[in-house]
Amino acid sequence: MRAALYEGQTPDLILVDDIEVEEPRADEVLVRIANCGICHSDITLVDLMAGSGDVSVLGHEAAGTVEAVGPMVTSLAPGDKVLLTPLAPCGSCYWCSRGEPTACHEAQLFASGFRPDGTTPLSRSGAPVKRGLGVAGFGEYTIVRAAGAVKLAPDTPLDIACVIGCAIQTGVGAVINTAKVDPGATVLVTGLGGIGISVVQGARLAGAAKIIVSDPVASRREAAMHFGATQAIDPLSDDVAALSLESTGGIGVDYAFEAAGVAALVNTCLTSVRVGGSAVIVGVDATLGSAEVMPASLVTHGKSLVGSLLGDCHPQRDIPKFVDLWRRGLLDLESMISHRFDLANANAGLDNVRAANGIRTVLTVST
Numbered sequence: 480m481r482a483a484l485y486e487g488q489t490p491d492l493i494l495v496d497d498i499e500v501e502e503p504r505a506d507e508v509l510v511r512i513a514n515c516g517i518c519h520s521d522i523t524l525v526d527l528m529a530g531s532g533d534v535s536v537l538g539h540e541a542a543g544t545v546e547a548v549g550p551m552v553t554s555l556a557p558g559d560k561v562l563l564t565p566l567a568p569c570g571s572c573y574w575c576s577r578g579e580p581t582a583c584h585e586a587q588l589f590a591s592g593f594r595p596d597g598t599t600p601l602s603r604s605g606a607p608v609k610r611g612l613g614v615a616g617f618g619e620y621t622i623v624r625a626a627g628a629v630k631l632a633p634d635t636p637l638d639i640a641c642v643i644g645c646a647i648q649t650g651v652g653a654v655i656n657t658a659k660v661d662p663g664a665t666v667l668v669t670g671l672g673g674i675g676i677s678v679v680q681g682a683r684l685a686g687a688a689k690i691i692v693s694d695p696v697a698s699r700r701e702a703a704m705h706f707g708a709t710q711a712i713d714p715l716s717d718d719v720a721a722l723s724l725e726s727t728g729g730i731g732v733d734y735a736f737e738a739a740g741v742a743a744l745v746n747t748c749l750t751s752v753r754v755g756g757s758a759v760i761v762g763v764d765a766t767l768g769s770a771e772v773m774p775a776s777l778v779t780h781g782k783s784l785v786g787s788l789l790g791d792c793h794p795q796r797d798i799p800k801f802v803d804l805w806r807r808g809l810l811d812l813e814s815m816i817s818h819r820f821d822l823a824n825a826n827a828g829l830d831n832v833r834a835a836n837g838i839r840t841v842l843t844v845s846t
């Protein structure tokens with residue numbers, strides 16, 4: 480099969496056609512990938528893995544068609560369209576039973592690129608190839624646990640629905656699952672790529688009264704207004720926290736979402752939220768930069784600082800809900816997809832994401 484491999488040598492992926500993929504194990508499915516969006520986390524992985532010697536297939540925002548199922552799988556059959564999710568909770572452990580799927584041990588292993596037993600279904604000339612962030616969407620075939628593949632109706636367009644896999648789960652989930660934004664709330668969103676735009680869409684869906692956004696890229700600020708933002712701030716020329724306070728009568732916003740992956744914005748968000756408000760950290764700083772937070776101010780102002788992994792989504796519950804919201808015209812996926820590249824041009828796609836062009840870049844992996 481063809482796959483775009485990251486070998487940790489250069490910032491570029493290499494396209495190869497001699498990757499081997501195993502037969503699915505008892506609880507796994509073999510999926511032919513149709514489309515996969517490129518998330519900034521793929522770029523972050525390239526940055527963090529440089530020089531590690533690891534070989535992996537990146538891409539974790541994918542949709543495709545089931546080719547084969549393991550003997551224990553009853554929920555899916557060959558020919559089913561599926562949306563893949565990076566975090567596949569087991570569904571039966573203590574944490575899953577508590578309704579905390581992102582704390583599930585098996586889900587937490589997604590970033591390792593391996594199965595819980597340390598193996599991977601992908602190899603090249605007998606050497607293991609990791610599954611990027613749990614999916615390996617930049618290749619024609621992958622194997623995932625059935626729990627991580629959500630069945631879609633046969634008429635679902637995979638080239639559009641794929642962005643639900645990471646952007647929508649992460650952004651809309653951060654609003655409705657992590658923060659539980661209430662109607663009439665005031666919201667700040669810093670960073671307006673696929674993730675931040677999904678936060679904006681989530682805030683609009685939740686009935687937020689004010690959605691203030693910030694990004695140095697003017698075209699992304701304009702796009703955010705289309706998706707429901709009510710005020711856009713250029714952080715290069717204006718003080719985001721000061722304007723957020725001013726826009727809320729000096730009170731501060733109820734919720735501030737960091738969706739840029741810039742550590743310093745943690746304090747921008749904390750300063751922007753009102754007494755008793757929440758700063759929700761969604762972005763991952765690729766430099767692993769840190770931010771100084773004064774705990775005393777959290778206490779005296781009763782502010783919350785919380786991280787959100789993949790929007791705390793329950794994939795089998797939330798993904799069908801997001802597809803339904805899209806079908807009803809309440810989530811706009813089409814306008815998020817600004818660029819498409821074939822798998823052979825995956826590097827141009829990655830460069831497009833690095834350059835913050837458009838909103839989401841999607842690879843056509845197979846047709």
Ligand SMILES: NC(=O)c1ccc[n+]([C@@H]2O[C@H](COP(=O)([O-])OP(=O)(O)OC[C@H]3O[C@@H](n4cnc5c(N)ncnc54)[C@H](O)[C@@H]3O)[C@@H](O)[C@H]2O)c1
Nearest residue numbers: 518519520670671672673674694739740761762763788789
């Ligand atoms: N928490 C999760 O589960 C999760 C899931 C997916 C992605 N992420 C992370 O979310 C972040 C965003 O991902 P994306 O794919 O949308 O990335 P992206 O590169 O498309 O967008 C990031 C945006 O942040 C903007 N930005 C940079 N500096 C800024 C500043 N000082 N103020 C405001 N905006 C600024 C950029 O101009 C860009 O538009 C990344 O860090 C990514 O790794 C987290």
Ligand SMILES: [Zn+2]
Nearest residue numbers: 518519520645
């Ligand atoms: Zn992602």
Ligand SMILES: [Zn+2]
Nearest residue numbers: 569572575583
């Ligand atoms: Zn579990």
